[in-house]
Amino acid sequence: MRFLITGAAGFLGAPLANSLISDGHSVVGLDDLSTGDPDRLSPEVHLVRGDINDRPKLWTLLQGVDCVYHLAARVIVPESVLYPREYNLVNVGGTVTLMEAMRDVGVKRVVFISSGSIYGNQKNQPMKETFRPQPRSPYAVSKLAAEFYIRTIGELWKIETVVLRVFNAYGPEQRLPPAHAPVIPYCIKQALDNGTIVIHGDGKQTRDYVYVDDVADAMVRASMTNDINRLIMNVGSGEETSVNEIAKIVMEISEQKPEIVHNQHHDSGPARMCADISLAHAKLGYQPKISLKEGLLKTMLQDKRFNRNRSS
Numbered sequence: 001m002r003f004l005i006t007g008a009a010g011f012l013g014a015p016l017a018n019s020l021i022s023d024g025h026s027v028v029g030l031d032d033l034s035t036g037d038p039d040r041l042s043p044e045v046h047l048v049r050g051d052i053n054d055r056p057k058l059w060t061l062l063q064g065v066d067c068v069y070h071l072a073a074r075v076i077v078p079e080s081v082l083y084p085r086e087y088n089l090v091n092v093g094g095t096v097t098l099m100e101a102m103r104d105v106g107v108k109r110v111v112f113i114s115s116g117s118i119y120g121n122q123k124n125q126p127m128k129e130t131f132r133p134q135p136r137s138p139y140a141v142s143k144l145a146a147e148f149y150i151r152t153i154g155e156l157w158k159i160e161t162v163v164l165r166v167f168n169a170y171g172p173e174q175r176l177p178p179a180h181a182p183v184i185p186y187c188i189k190q191a192l193d194n195g196t197i198v199i200h201g202d203g204k205q206t207r208d209y210v211y212v213d214d215v216a217d218a219m220v221r222a223s224m225t226n227d228i229n230r231l232i233m234n235v236g237s238g239e240e241t242s243v244n245e246i247a248k249i250v251m252e253i254s255e256q257k258p259e260i261v262h263n264q265h266h267d268s269g270p271a272r273m274c275a276d277i278s279l280a281h282a283k284l285g286y287q288p289k290i291s292l293k294e295g296l297l298k299t300m301l302q303d304k305r306f307n308r309n310r311s312s
């Protein structure tokens, strides 16, 4: 099959592209390289640098494509609070531009990577796809608006749509500006650089952490499975883990035995987030394979600082 991946050079896009290539498929990538890195990609991926709102470029890249994975997006939540217009332009406008180009070229299926953040604060856990979304940031609003556009115009234009709401993905190659680093790269960096992990608040807030290869597996299944048109499915580990637990495992793996310190609380989002993954299991046969401890070890083993500390 031939695929177009938008955001192909990103943290989640690149392992997906590489996995499709190793399964013998043909992959074209579109990425503006704002946060993506072409070095993550197998040389067999045909990567084109460009913007998701560049309609003529999309039109060219979509020729002969069987299915699109749409991942290109701005992804930094605090940045979205400062620049909501930009997040709307790329995450919502870019999605509509892509759908129009798909309609014009006649591409039949899109897998859209949405986010668990659309749920916001929910009293009941784990969260099912039927829960009423309560987005708390312009980023989450943009992902939810894009979901609605994808499904509504997909239905009107007879384009098959599948939406995956990915929870907190982690793994090697997760790079975000240090001030905005998610919990796992933040804890690893602190442990390896400073020997101290500073946790904001009491560290009891929980998230559903899912290893990057398990997310890639869910994405591949979403494009290959029949009779799932219009479905929205959660993709996570199905397990809830606190920041304190993450810090404890990072300490166990790290031979430097870092210290954990708590500082003044600041708003770190919903208190609890855990995905109910039974729908993706039933419809896609999705079952995460990498435990948190194993995933953290794999992530740290690919970190130069970890290996440097071990050999010194």
Ligand code: NAD
Pocket (backbone or CB within 6 Å): 006, 007, 008, 009, 010, 011, 012, 013, 030, 031, 032, 033, 034, 035, 036, 037, 050, 051, 052, 053, 070, 071, 072, 073, 074, 075, 090, 094, 113, 114, 115, 116, 143, 165, 166, 167, 168, 169, 170
């Ligand atoms: P990422 O920043 O590594 O990937 C996004 C990619 O999109 C980057 O390669 C970036 O260069 C590209 N991009 C940004 N703006 C673009 C534009 N205007 N035109 C073309 N390309 C553009 O982040 P990621 O974590 O790999 O996220 C990929 C997708 O997965 C996003 O849609 C994100 O919302 C979604 N997601 C990620 C997570 C997670 O935990 N990483 C969780 C839920 C959802």
